[in-house]
Amino acid sequence: MAKLEKQSDKKGMYLFWCPGCKCAHYIATAKNDCGFPVWNWNGDNENPTVIPSIKVTYPTPEKMNICHSFIRNGKIEYLSDCTHELAGKTVDMIDIDDI
Template sequence: MSAISRKLRSVEGGRLMFWCPGCDGAHQVGVGDGPGPRWEYNGNPEAPTFKPSVLVSGATWDPPVTPENMDQWRREPWQQRRVPFVCHSFITDGRIEFLGDCTHALAGQTVDLPDFDPEGR
């Protein structure tokens, strides 16, 4: 992974990564030639536009198993529930418009694309 701007990272396979403030994590899109789904990219690393929308979905587990509690969970596994999540957005001129089907707190809002990993992790 290499920085191409404060907003974007370049990763293998012709993919660009940006920080999602709704998920507090990174999302990737494929641009240019290559295998898998591809997005149009305006070529502006400081104010990117990707088309079409970016849809990320999956599930997490609650309560989570973390590195800090892994040994305890292995000794005495606790009940967990599967929690589905959706992050669906349009990224236009360096702003993220979160659509209403997002399951995070920024659903329905438009915010500036933050610098990559604003917490410095």
């Protein structure tokens, strides 16, 4: 099972499930038309490592949410500036097919 899922309609775009935000986040592994920066990826869908860190911000009526993490060897390492309950924790990535 894959932890990263390639988006067939977008060059070099992958998604992964974020259990902290309870939604998918995207990363780009190649220059793209979406305006995303390009991350380095080890090419392994089962135990991905992506560098540099991934920072996602999105507003809700209550606050500005922050999700900041590293993906290393199939685990998500959440940094302390995250605004969700997994801040400072490391969790196994979830198989996309299990969502």
